[in-house]
Structure formats: structure tokens, C-alpha cells
Amino acid sequence: MTTASPTRPKRSAARALPSASISEFDGVRYLHLGETPWVQGAMRLRKHRALELEYVQRMMVWLLLCEPAALAAASPRVVQLGLGAAALTRFCHTELGLATTTVELNPQVIAACRQWFRLPANDERLNVVEADAGIWVADEANHGSADVLCIDLYDHQAAAPVLDDEAFYRDCHAVLAEGGVLVVNLFGRNASFTRSARRIEAAFAPGGGQVLMLTPTEEGNTIVVALKNGPRPDDAVLRARADWVAERCKLKAVRWLGLLGPLPPARRKPGTTAAAPDPGSPT
Numbered sequence: 001m002t003t004a005s006p007t008r009p010k011r012s013a014a015r016a017l018p019s020a021s022i023s024e025f026d027g028v029r030y031l032h033l034g035e036t037p038w039v040q041g042a043m044r045l046r047k048h049r050a051l052e053l054e055y056v057q058r059m060m061v062w063l064l065l066c067e068p069a070a071l072a073a074a075s076p077r078v079v080q081l082g083l084g085a086a087a088l089t090r091f092c093h094t095e096l097g098l099a100t101t102t103v104e105l106n107p108q109v110i111a112a113c114r115q116w117f118r119l120p121a122n123d124e125r126l127n128v129v130e131a132d133a134g135i136w137v138a139d140e141a142n143h144g145s146a147d148v149l150c151i152d153l154y155d156h157q158a159a160a161p162v163l164d165d166e167a168f169y170r171d172c173h174a175v176l177a178e179g180g181v182l183v184v185n186l187f188g189r190n191a192s193f194t195r196s197a198r199r200i201e202a203a204f205a206p207g208g209g210q211v212l213m214l215t216p217t218e219e220g221n222t223i224v225v226a227l228k229n230g231p232r233p234d235d236a237v238l239r240a241r242a243d244w245v246a247e248r249c250k251l252k253a254v255r256w257l258g259l260l261g262p263l264p265p266a267r268r269k270p271g272t273t274a275a276a277p278d279p280g281s282p283t
Helices: 054-065 068-072 087-095 107-116 133-138 166-175 192-207 235-249 253-257
Strands: 020-025 028-033 041-044 077-081 099-104 126-130 146-151 176-187 210-214 221-227 260-262
Touching (some): 028 107, 054 146, 054 176, 054 235, 077 087, 077 133, 087 099, 087 126, 107 126, 146 166, 166 192, 176 192, 192 210, 192 221, 235 253
Parallel strands (some): 099 126
Antiparallel strands (some): 028 041
16 A cells, blocks of 8 residues: 655655565465554465455456456556555456556565565566655646556555545546546545545546445445446446456456445535425425
């Protein structure tokens, strides 16, 4: 995961990056930052190509919003902000054969993933960039460069996303090509979830995009999905794609269908009342 200052385009040079550390338990290797117990990512040693964590699996929900023919042709361009334990990067590059760019600020995380989490070296389809994610998405040279943008930006304290203002999400909107998909990991049980989700909505809805979410995992991770200027496919299309994803990728895509829905309605501010119904409308 990437740590960065919410002030862009320059990050405070005085902010030290936490060290990367490794633990193992019951056949699973975990990545941590600093001396905290928070898990930044995981890999099962005997199934290193699989996605171990439930929330990471759910971040692949964007597969339901892409044409299977495009996936079969390996045409979607995937960008990931935050490397974690390289699970998404390995899966998109190795399992799906997609052009994958991953932006990670902490060089210790990149080195740990290359040594302990089977992160491949950069090649014609893989580019792991050591950079500040906020600066990267703000750079106009990267606008329109992604069909899929996956964001998992928590630091060693794991309290809230380290990049989370409306300007950041507008830049993410710009990075996506028309019809592109944004996928963001948020802690659904954290008080910051609603604020973050509404900021994503503010960046995508005005252009005709739609914002959806999966119900939280048991750990409280909620995956928010935003479509750039595109509607949600109908149920029949989603079901057909879910069957394809389950067969091709060995993911619980059919189960995702029952978890995917709209954001909850925005709460009214204290002291406000709902608008009176139109007298000519049914009640």
C-alpha cells in the first residue's frame, strides 16, 4: 500500500516511510508496515497465484463490468495504486495476462514483494512504478491511460485512506478511459467510509457515472465501484459474466451478484426536513 500526503502535487519530504516486515502463520505469509499488526497483504505459500484475502478477491468485481471478449484478448489496461503484497498485481499480470501498472511510494514494499511475494520483474506488460500515487494520478500524461483503476491506500496505522479528497478522486476519474471502472477498498465499519464514498460519488456522478458497493466483509472492508460515464449492466449480463469469471478465474463471482448494490442514501443534516411531496404525485 502507498503512503502519501493528501496535499498535492508535492509530498512532505519530512515524512518517513515505515519499514516492511514479514510474518507467517499456518502456511500464509503476511506483509506488515512498521511494528503494527495490521495486515497489508497476504500470500498462501502453496497457492501463491491465488488471491488469499476475501476483500482482495472482491476487488476483482470489475471483471463483471468488462466484456469477456475484451478480457480474453487481454485488452483492458489495469492500474493499481498501492502494491500491498502484490496479490492483485500478480493476478492481473500473471493469471489474466493484462497490461498492469502499479504505483507504490515505499521502495521497501517493492523490495519485499520481489523477495518474499513473487512479484515479477518489470516487463512489456508489467510496470511497477516507485512514485506518489497522488502525483501520478494528477499528471496529465497518465490521464485516459487505464480501463481499470484499483485503489488500496492504507498506511501502517490503517485508520483511513491516505489519499481521499475530492480532488484525488477527480484525478482518478481523469486517469480512466471512457467506460472505465474504479475499484476502491474502504473500511466499511470506519466512520470515514460514508465520507469517502460520497467523495467518489461527487467525482463520478456528474459525468453520468454510477457508483456501487459490495456489502462489507466480516473484517469490515467495503469495496466501492464507480463506472465512468457508463451504466450498470443488466442482471442477465452480470449473471453470464459471473459464470464466466467463476470458471476462468476461480473466484466467487456468482456470490458477488447478491452483494452488489447502490450506495445507501445520503443522510440529511440535523435540522433539515425532507422536501414536501408534489401534490400531483402519488404518495
